[in-house]
Amino acid sequence: DGGITQSPKYLFRKEGQNVTLSCEQNLNHDAMYWYRQDPGQGLRLIYYSQIVNDFQKGDIAEGYSVSREKKESFPLTVTSAQKNPTAFYLCASSIWPGASTDTQYFGPGTRLTVL
């Protein structure tokens, strides 16, 4: 089955630690995205990547970093510089941004809690 997987489902982090959230897709999509969701809020874009080895900052990139070494993978690192990292993180992918049929499909999410 094609889809987007995110791991882990729940993640706990101590203050001062970096953590990496995994996102993998087997849909052969070129574009991938990371969003953050806070309670009662819509999703906000952290980073996006339109192609391997290229990525761009979204609205709230500070304190986060990403890499795109493979088409299928787009891991997100939450660094200690992120002041309020507790949130629900959603990864998405789309065939190619701008295509007439382009739609973003989402993974199941990772809930990060800072202790």
Next chain:
Amino acid sequence: AQKVTQAQTEISVVEKEDVTLDCVYETRDTTYYLFWYKQPPSGELVFLIRRNSFDEQNEISGRYSWNFQKSTSSFNFTITASQVVDSAVYFCALTFPGAGSYQLTFGKGTKLSVIP
């Protein structure tokens, strides 16, 4: 700047009632795309529909229907004969083919509770 407003924070209905979720958007672009997503308690966002700005035809899919009106910048979503499985948070979103990002601008969501 783009903006999506979902004024209804929470709605409760009794099973089998019809319910309409409102979505009002703002954009300067003449070409744009509107979406609805469903987020059940499990957390994953499920794509429901995509609508292009140049296509104002309403759409029906089973118990779901969407009313797109450019004159009022609205893209409302109606569930007919609601069921308990419809309980979720529903998000309206907007994007446009500019700035190179194609990022989605989301509303804050409407939490729908369907009571048996």
